Ligand code: FES
């Protein structure tokens with residue numbers, strides 16, 4: 418994090434591209450507002466509530482979605498300096514992500530190759546060397562073994578200079594850091610992101626600056642919690658006193674990029690812009706949300722006079738009925754001023770309030786009842802809950818995948 422003196426400029430190209438997108442989306446939401454329509458699924462969808470509580474299905478999801486699918490760990494700005502590192506333990510695998518002194522991002526199992534000690538114990542920081550505290554083996558930022566105490570007593574069989582920490586596939590792309598939490602796996606990030614990569618590039622995370630972070634927990638299945646992000650149907654009821662005053666509930670714009678989404682539920686009061694010149698549209702105020710399959714929401718807030726901000730919400734299960742979200746807020750082009758920081762902190766408090774007291778509270782209090790339903794009873798996902806429908810379709814598809 419930095420003070421205002423180190424705030425970075427937005428690139429002109431990124432800003433132009435985002436502006437064009439915002440104008441295009443605003444035109445679409447105005448068309449919907451004028452016609453009284455919204456993006457809809459072709460039909461209502463039924464889902465089996467067992468997808469939320471079946472332990473075998475959950476075990477399969479944990480492997481397929483949280484070990485065999487690339488996951489967003491952090492943004493490049495969270496690992497700025499050569500030698501900076503962060504633990505990534507959210508999938509159960511103890512992983513440390515580093516930026517080597519050569520600038521390259523790598524991930525390793527945080528397991529000493531001598532006899533399993535934890536090599537890194539701080540959540541994040543900067544280091545040139547990692548030393549296991551058990552017997553003192555030392556590794557460099559590329560994971561190579563560079564020091565073994567009393568090496569001569571190892572009879573020359575220690576892997577000095579050869580094999581080091583066990584690597585997991587890791588890649589930095591579009592200002593984001595992705596890891597496949599499977600040391601034996603291969604990560605095909607291009608295949609995973611597809612056309613969504615260009616969308617992420619447009620977000621222009623290169624100048625972002627982390628501002629704050631919080632963990633939200635819920636005694637619930639992770640998908641049950643994820644569903645709450647993907648529809649606006651619940652705004653007038655669950656968020657009656659919070660988001661309902663701000664956002665449209667029956668106008669949901671969805672663009673799909675494979676299993677990933679870009680969506681918006683715009684601010685209220687759209688009608689007054691119908692027929693007004695494009696140059697006057699408050700396009701910068703429109704929130705745009707991205708869903709990076711399978712577990713990440715990137716919510717791009719309004720651009721205020723003070724500057725821009727966005728949040729990442731990464732959801733992780735710890736058991737079939739326990740999950741948490743790691744929520745981080747960033748200034749898109751750095752913190753511009755004390756007022757900008759204060760505005761972001763106030764926004765973060767609002768998000769926290771609604772998420773903890775409303776979304777995560779309702780999923781936690783409801784989840785335990787699902788398994789009591791008679792077998793065969795199905796849940797309904799409405800046509801305007803198209804984001805939730807496709808989420809469940811894409812999970813099923815990923816689970817059935819052959820590779
Ligand atoms: S377990 Fe790490 S040095 Fe022995």
Ligand SMILES: [Fe+2]
Pocket residue numbers: 645646651655656776
């Ligand atoms: Fe919600």
